[in-house]
Amino acid sequence: DGGITQSPKYLFRKEGQNVTLSCEQNLNHDAMYWYRQDPGQGLRLIYYSQIVNDFQKGDIAEGYSVSREKKESFPLTVTSAQKNPTAFYLCASSTSSGGSPLHFGNGTRLTVT
């Protein structure tokens, strides 16, 4: 079945460590996205990529980095510069058509202590 796989489901890290969240899709979608979800805040866009080897900052990119070396993969690194990294992280993908919906993975819950 086609879909988006995020791994791991739960991730624990010590403060000061960088951590990379995985996102893989087999939907042949051009565009991929990373969102952060906090209670009461809704979904906030971190980074997005509309084509391989290109990506743009979203509303809350500070303290995060991404790469898009393959169409299927869009890993997110949460760096030690991110002040409040504990959150639920969601990856999504879509076709390049403006009216097409996003398809989401099931998220990674990151806890930094």
Next chain:
Amino acid sequence: EDQVTQSPEALRLQEGESSSLNCSYTVSGLRGLFWYRQDPGKGPEFLFTLYSAGEEKEKERLKATLTKKESFLHITAPKPEDSATYLCAGRGSGNTPLVFGKGTRLSVIA
């Protein structure tokens, strides 16, 4: 700046008690208004896309409608399994990403 606002933040219904969730939007050159359902600890699940005012879409007990300023998600005779957070999002002109509302948390009590 594009904006999407959902109300109410939370809604508690008795089983069978129909109601509506509201999504107000100011999105320049709207290319699609999207509804999602999200269960706790999971990613949002796509429900509907609406493209133009007057459009309606239905799925089981859910019906989504769109005007030039708002979208409504009508829930008819809800069941406890309809309990979830419902998210609304809009996409504007160009290649701008979706803008999400904060969601409505629906609880349906048996």
